[in-house]
Amino acid sequence: MDLLFVAKHRKVQFDVVCTIYELAGVPYVSGSYYIKWRLKQGGTARGFTTRASVKDHVVKWDVPLNLDATLVAGKDGVLQPCELQLKIRQARPGEASDDMGHVTINLADFASISSSRAETHRYLLQESHINAVLRVGVIMNLVKGDASFRAPPAVRQDQLLDSIRDVTGPDDGVQDEAEAQRNKEIMQFFDKTALLDKYRITEADAHLHVVDQIFED
Known part of the structure; x- marks a missing residue:
């Protein structure tokens, strides 16, 4: 959705901190991994995490992603999806890397949570050949817009x-x-x-x- 064509009163802007804690259940004993991330709607934020090595089948990052996201409230007041995509990549020698799967987080699910502590969830990797689970935490603070919106059913x-x-x-x-x-x-x-x-x-x-x-x- 192009935000330029959305009425101002329907836009709600947030400061978002998405902390990537770890990827658990990795079936390998060695390797270096990183995450390529981007906001699919509501902004242009994107980037990469640092590389981290697997230890005891777990890859730990404990890294916060700070981004601005603009969500859109529907005519019923319910926030429409605003997806943050996280792609897990396994680094190879040189610039090559392998796609290990991805996780898509709907930030609208966290928009009504008013807390200084991260709401933590686990997500099973999608389109992946391994049974790994990514643990992330999300904090969203309202910056601008009407606070009378409603988040989707939890x-x-x-x-x-x-x-x-x-x-x-x-x-x-x-x-x-x-x-x-x-x-x-x-x-x-x-x-x-x-x-x-x-x-x-x-x-x-x-x-x-x-x-x-x-x-x-």
């Missing part, structure tokens, strides 16, 4: 997992061995990361409880 993590199960499940009850194994690995990875998140939260709560007891004493 998709909860359990709904996301259900949708993945629906997509990876067989339509007719028949799967070849390779496809069945891939689907099994996808769900095992999501279940494992969800369990780790629960463990981290429990540990954090435990530490806070100890600190509270110290101050009480």
Whole structure:
């Protein structure tokens, strides 16, 4: 959509910080990776991350992407899609690189979140031959425009997992061995990361409880 032809009162401008944390589930023990990113709608921001090496099947960046994005509210007040595309590339000798898959983030999903902390999500790589998951965090701050917009209906993590199960499940009850194994690995990875998140939260709560007891004493 060309923003030049959109009425001013329908435009909503945000400062966006998208932090790329890590790519987990990489099936290789070595290699260098980087991310090529661009805003598909709502602006012209684009760029590359630094290269990072895989360690224990995880590539860590912990790098923030700072960009301006202009979203458009529909006639019903709901924000229309504003997509940030992240392409994961594996570096090769020289200037060559291999495409490992991509993730598309709809910034409209985060527009109603008013917080100084990043809203973190995991995304399974699309059009990829590996079962890797990219973890990112997004913070959006309203800079200009009418704040009466509405964000699209949120998709909860359990709904996301259900949708993945629906997509990876067989339509007719028949799967070849390779496809069945891939689907099994996808769900095992999501279940494992969800369990780790629960463990981290429990540990954090435990530490806070100890600190509270110290101050009480």
